[in-house]
Amino acid sequence: MITTSQLTKRVSTADGDLEILRGIALEIKRGETAAIVGASGSGKSTLLGLLAGLDVSTEGDVVIDGTSLASLDEDERALLRADKIGFVFQSFQLLPALTALENVMLPLELSGASDSDQRARDFLDRVGLSERRDHYPRTLSGGEQQRVAIARAFASEPLILFADEPTGNLDTATGAKIIDLLFALNTEQGTTLVLVTHDMSLAARCGRQLVMQAGELEEAS
Amino acid sequence: MAALLGSSLRLLLRDWRGGELGVLFSALILAVSLVVGISGFVNRLQINLERESSRFLAADLVVSTADRTPESFIARAAESGLARGETVTFSSMVVSESDEMFLASVKAVGGAYPLRGSLEIEDTNGQLTANQPNPGEVLLADRLVQQLNVLPGQRVWVGDAELVYAGKVISEPDGTSGFFGYGPRLMMHTADIEATGVIQPGSRVTFRLLISGSPDQVSEFADWVRPQLVQGQRLLTVEESQPGIGATLDRARGFLLLAGSLGVMLAAAAILVAARRFGERHTDHVAVMKSLGATSTTIRNLYAASLGWLGIAAILIGSVLGWLAQSAMFIALAEQLPGEINEIGVSPYITGAVTALVCIGFFAWPPLARLGLVSPLRVLRRETTIAGSQRALDLVLGTLSLAGLMIWYSKDVFLTSALMGGIAVTVGLGFLGARALLSSSRQLGSRAGSVWRLALAGMQRRGVNSAFQIVIFGVAIMLLLVLVSVRTSLLDQWRLQLPEGTPNHYLLNVAPQEADLINDFFTDKNVEVGRLYPSTRGRVMAVNETPLPTWEIGQEGPRQQEANFTSGAVMPEGNVVLDGEWWQPGTTESIVSLEEGFAQEIGAEVDDVLTLRIAANEFEARVANIREVDWESMQPNFFVIFPTEVLSRYPGMLLTSFYLEPGQKPVIGDLIDDFPTLTVIELDVVIDEIRAIVDQVSQAIELVLMIIMVAGALVLIAGVTASVDERLHESAILRALGARRGRILGAIAIEFSMMGAIAGLLAVVGAELSGWLLQTQMLELDYQPGWILWPFGLVLGALVIGGLGTYTCRRVVSVPPIQVLREV
Ligand SMILES: Nc1ncnc2c1ncn2[C@@H]1O[C@H](COP(=O)(O)OP(=O)(O)OP(=O)(O)O)[C@@H](O)[C@H]1O
Ligand SMILES: [Mg+2]
Numbered sequence A: 001m002i003t004t005s006q007l008t009k010r011v012s013t014a015d016g017d018l019e020i021l022r023g024i025a026l027e028i029k030r031g032e033t034a035a036i037v038g039a040s041g042s043g044k045s046t047l048l049g050l051l052a053g054l055d056v057s058t059e060g061d062v063v064i065d066g067t068s069l070a071s072l073d074e075d076e077r078a079l080l081r082a083d084k085i086g087f088v089f090q091s092f093q094l095l096p097a098l099t100a101l102e103n104v105m106l107p108l109e110l111s112g113a114s115d116s117d118q119r120a121r122d123f124l125d126r127v128g129l130s131e132r133r134d135h136y137p138r139t140l141s142g143g144e145q146q147r148v149a150i151a152r153a154f155a156s157e158p159l160i161l162f163a164d165e166p167t168g169n170l171d172t173a174t175g176a177k178i179i180d181l182l183f184a185l186n187t188e189q190g191t192t193l194v195l196v197t198h199d200m201s202l203a204a205r206c207g208r209q210l211v212m213q214a215g216e217l218e219e220a221s
Numbered sequence B: 001m002a003a004l005l006g007s008s009l010r011l012l013l014r015d016w017r018g019g020e021l022g023v024l025f026s027a028l029i030l031a032v033s034l035v036v037g038i039s040g041f042v043n044r045l046q047i048n049l050e051r052e053s054s055r056f057l058a059a060d061l062v063v064s065t066a067d068r069t070p071e072s073f074i075a076r077a078a079e080s081g082l083a084r085g086e087t088v089t090f091s092s093m094v095v096s097e098s099d100e101m102f103l104a105s106v107k108a109v110g111g112a113y114p115l116r117g118s119l120e121i122e123d124t125n126g127q128l129t130a131n132q133p134n135p136g137e138v139l140l141a142d143r144l145v146q147q148l149n150v151l152p153g154q155r156v157w158v159g160d161a162e163l164v165y166a167g168k169v170i171s172e173p174d175g176t177s178g179f180f181g182y183g184p185r186l187m188m189h190t191a192d193i194e195a196t197g198v199i200q201p202g203s204r205v206t207f208r209l210l211i212s213g214s215p216d217q218v219s220e221f222a223d224w225v226r227p228q229l230v231q232g233q234r235l236l237t238v239e240e241s242q243p244g245i246g247a248t249l250d251r252a253r254g255f256l257l258l259a260g261s262l263g264v265m266l267a268a269a270a271i272l273v274a275a276r277r278f279g280e281r282h283t284d285h286v287a288v289m290k291s292l293g294a295t296s297t298t299i300r301n302l303y304a305a306s307l308g309w310l311g312i313a314a315i316l317i318g319s320v321l322g323w324l325a326q327s328a329m330f331i332a333l334a335e336q337l338p339g340e341i342n343e344i345g346v347s348p349y350i351t352g353a354v355t356a357l358v359c360i361g362f363f364a365w366p367p368l369a370r371l372g373l374v375s376p377l378r379v380l381r382r383e384t385t386i387a388g389s390q391r392a393l394d395l396v397l398g399t400l401s402l403a404g405l406m407i408w409y410s411k412d413v414f415l416t417s418a419l420m421g422g423i424a425v426t427v428g429l430g431f432l433g434a435r436a437l438l439s440s441s442r443q444l445g446s447r448a449g450s451v452w453r454l455a456l457a458g459m460q461r462r463g464v465n466s467a468f469q470i471v472i473f474g475v476a477i478m479l480l481l482v483l484v485s486v487r488t489s490l491l492d493q494w495r496l497q498l499p500e501g502t503p504n505h506y507l508l509n510v511a512p513q514e515a516d517l518i519n520d521f522f523t524d525k526n527v528e529v530g531r532l533y534p535s536t537r538g539r540v541m542a543v544n545e546t547p548l549p550t551w552e553i554g555q556e557g558p559r560q561q562e563a564n565f566t567s568g569a570v571m572p573e574g575n576v577v578l579d580g581e582w583w584q585p586g587t588t589e590s591i592v593s594l595e596e597g598f599a600q601e602i603g604a605e606v607d608d609v610l611t612l613r614i615a616a617n618e619f620e621a622r623v624a625n626i627r628e629v630d631w632e633s634m635q636p637n638f639f640v641i642f643p644t645e646v647l648s649r650y651p652g653m654l655l656t657s658f659y660l661e662p663g664q665k666p667v668i669g670d671l672i673d674d675f676p677t678l679t680v681i682e683l684d685v686v687i688d689e690i691r692a693i694v695d696q697v698s699q700a701i702e703l704v705l706m707i708i709m710v711a712g713a714l715v716l717i718a719g720v721t722a723s724v725d726e727r728l729h730e731s732a733i734l735r736a737l738g739a740r741r742g743r744i745l746g747a748i749a750i751e752f753s754m755m756g757a758i759a760g761l762l763a764v765v766g767a768e769l770s771g772w773l774l775q776t777q778m779l780e781l782d783y784q785p786g787w788i789l790w791p792f793g794l795v796l797g798a799l800v801i802g803g804l805g806t807y808t809c810r811r812v813v814s815v816p817p818i819q820v821l822r823e824v
Helices: A044-051 A076-085 A100-110 A117-127 A142-155 A172-190 A200-203 B004-018 B020-055 B071-079 B142-148 B192-198 B215-228 B244-291 B296-333 B347-373 B391-410 B414-449 B450-461 B463-497 B510-525 B596-602 B668-674 B684-721 B724-736 B743-780 B789-808 B818-823
Strands: A004-011 A016-028 A031-040 A059-064 A085-089 A162-166 A191-197 A206-213 A218-219 B062-064 B084-094 B101-111 B120-123 B135-143 B155-158 B161-171 B187-188 B208-213 B233-237 B503-508 B532-541 B559-565 B578-580 B593-594 B609-614 B617-628 B641-643 B653-658 B680-684
Touching: A004 A044, A004 B789, A016 A044, A016 A059, A016 A218, A031 A044, A031 A200, A044 A059, A044 A162, A044 A191, A059 A191, A059 B653, A076 B296, A085 A142, A117 A142, A117 B743, A142 A162, A142 A172, A162 A172, A172 A200, A200 B724, A206 B161, A206 B296, A218 B192, B020 B244, B020 B296, B020 B347, B071 B084, B071 B215, B084 B142, B084 B192, B101 B142, B120 B593, B135 B155, B135 B653, B142 B161, B155 B187, B161 B187, B187 B192, B192 B641, B208 B215, B215 B233, B215 B684, B244 B296, B244 B347, B244 B391, B244 B414, B244 B684, B244 B724, B296 B503, B296 B684, B347 B391, B391 B414, B414 B463, B414 B743, B463 B684, B463 B724, B463 B743, B503 B510, B510 B653, B510 B668, B559 B596, B593 B596, B596 B617, B668 B680, B684 B789, B724 B743
Parallel strands: A031 A191, A031 A206, A085 A162, A162 A191, B101 B187, B135 B161, B559 B641, B593 B617
Antiparallel strands: A004 A016, A004 A059, A206 A218, B062 B208, B062 B233, B084 B101, B084 B155, B084 B208, B120 B161, B135 B187, B155 B161, B503 B653, B503 B680, B532 B559, B532 B609, B532 B653, B578 B617, B593 B641, B609 B617
């Protein structure tokens, strides 16, 4: 489902080039759940960005469901995301101008689904927020916002879901509920799940644990 | 497509709810309504004033011929559906039943005369009517009735025609057009002309074809006639016949178009700032959409469609508001110009729509177009900036497009360049100065108290944005200053143009031997009388011995010209020598002074030798100087002036002007009684008309000024609002760290006041430059550098921007910090 080879990311900074990722080789199969852990600043988010096609690598390639990202331009990658990829972020990334329902509808509208309204309502029901449908993000608690974000991520039934520290901004109890929700929907849809986390108990629930260290990735034993 | 339109509309409505479109939308509406309002008003004003002034011609257009009006002209006018009238004027002896004889100025009228304005006739029963004389009848001026000693119903002979006296001419609309004709008025019908036998080859008769209709029809007819005119045929238009009104109108129009252009620039600036902010606020939005799979094309289409909706709404609302604004401006004028034209036509709406498109395309769109380039990586790394920021290019393109728009709109390259010059200076100095000040303020700040340090650090941290804000504030203040100062000079100029005591009557046909008697008469009546000018009809035959051609069809270039020659030792007041020198009093040298335009028409320059003819005498004179004449002054003006000693060899009549106060009208009657051969031309109506126009247009100008002030305020608000978000966050952090609200607000107040002071200074520099160019070159007004403006601009800028900024940012300290910090 996801394959990388020699994936390298370098950026130039004021004091010379900085190599954030150093030739990462990775393979994640359909339906697998993988957790990426590692120290802060080790390059986890950078890797996630490359895997999801949000950024381009300096060297190496990412192949998603048989499509090489290096061969795609920015817009083609966007279409690929619309089609196959969902996201959950640490800072939720809901659009403040849109209601909960409209936020969930957004990716459905972008991929041209005809029943976006109904599907968005269904998914808000699933995450237990049908009451808050017409509320704006700023009136929702962090946990509620993240539930909206999860509804948004699953509503378009992506093949792969990327999550960058989905519980990072939440207390332990709320975080646990969010994780339950995430895994429940994941099992139901058979989604491939790649998540970045500092939470070892969360990492433990995934099928695979990958450790990022100084730009290199290793499988945890 | 339908989906795009739908989702863009939704996007727009959501943003509207979020309050992010307010300034952008208002600025767009303002631009459209300003343009629609002002160009609508200017169109309407012009049409109405021309119509109103056309009563002085009794028509919209007159073809004056020395021979019978060619049939083809009449046929063409009939074909075009124009209303027609005719007049035939000549001087003739008139005889009454009691055998009294008197030289009268005869005017035969026919067709629908008068087409504009109205006659005032008192019939033999003492009833006032507005009817032209019937065939077989004459109407006489009161003076002529007395001289001829006629009673109602008695016969009067004009040449061979026998006519019946049927009433008195009290006033006629076109009494002041055309200075020739001797004696008091006799009015008859053109049907009786043949019978008089007066019209013979060589007799001095003027035939006039009067035309009226819609402005388009009339100008089409004028364009058709003009190339066919031969010698002795002339086209009289309202503007030519009343240069005072024409020039006043031109100035008013120039000013209003200037105001309109300024307003559009201000609105464009507001749009630019608002769109930038809109773009910035939407960056995260777009990054999320892109991470969810939106392509840059989708994003671009979405925002383009949103702007499209916004534009359509702004054009509709702006058009309605513009229509209302021009109606409001016209209410003041309605009394003066009894409701003739109420439509403003479609062109103002088209101009308004094009303005909206330019504003959207060049000011609102660029920041939004860049949204397509936002990296989706922003969802993971906030600080990822927009790729390829090209603000400078946007500004240049925007300015060029605006210049194009203004040229199209005001049809005035000069006005546009003067304003653009001022803006360029303000912007250029602004960026340089702001940069320099910002960097030096850091050192200042480190030595200052904590509030100041906070303020200066804030200003500096926002670096480019602060400079941009300063420049925007500067441009806005500059445009407002230009407008206010031009307005002030214009109104002053108008007040001075026709001061109290401007001569409102002309006195013609004064015989040289009567001069002293007439002076005594006026001294006696306590009436101020102007200089007496000799006036002799003469003709320029040749320049440097090259004979000038007479008038021929379609021929361009210099030709013979006829004019009233005068003489004097000193130059008439209000004239200015452009080339050459005025002569020493007492000179006997055969020299002449020419009016600028007249010199051009005969193709003469200083030191050329002219061959001139007065009656049967030919003589030569060297051109001593070329003069500019103030045609608006209402003083007697002459194309051709000689030294007194030169013209005294060719005696002629004299003319002068005098001023009567409203209650002194009876003096004219006494004057005519004492000197029956004089001709008095009453200009008081024209002068009143000009004064009234000036008053009313001044009111309209004040209204426009107020609207422009709103546009200016909008720019300032947009500029101030632009940094609220950032400040909100900063202030929340500072307050979370324990800063007092007073300190934060104080820092904000200082920061904005400093920016305002710099902007104010810049504005004054730019305004001085543009103001100087506009006033001296375009409006032909005197320019005085406004030194007081300098400290004024500085203090005003500091106060206004400081106050507005602090007011707008007060939310920054009233919102609980936690709410801000939670809003990510
Ligand atoms: N475009 C860039 N320019 C400069 N430095 C960058 C850039 N992108 C990432 N970095 C640096 O690369 C390193 C890795 O960043 P990344 O965000 O991937 O870390 P992370 O593992 O997600 O850390 P955290 O757990 O704190 O989120 C950091 O030191 C970051 O500063
Ligand atoms: Mg990270």
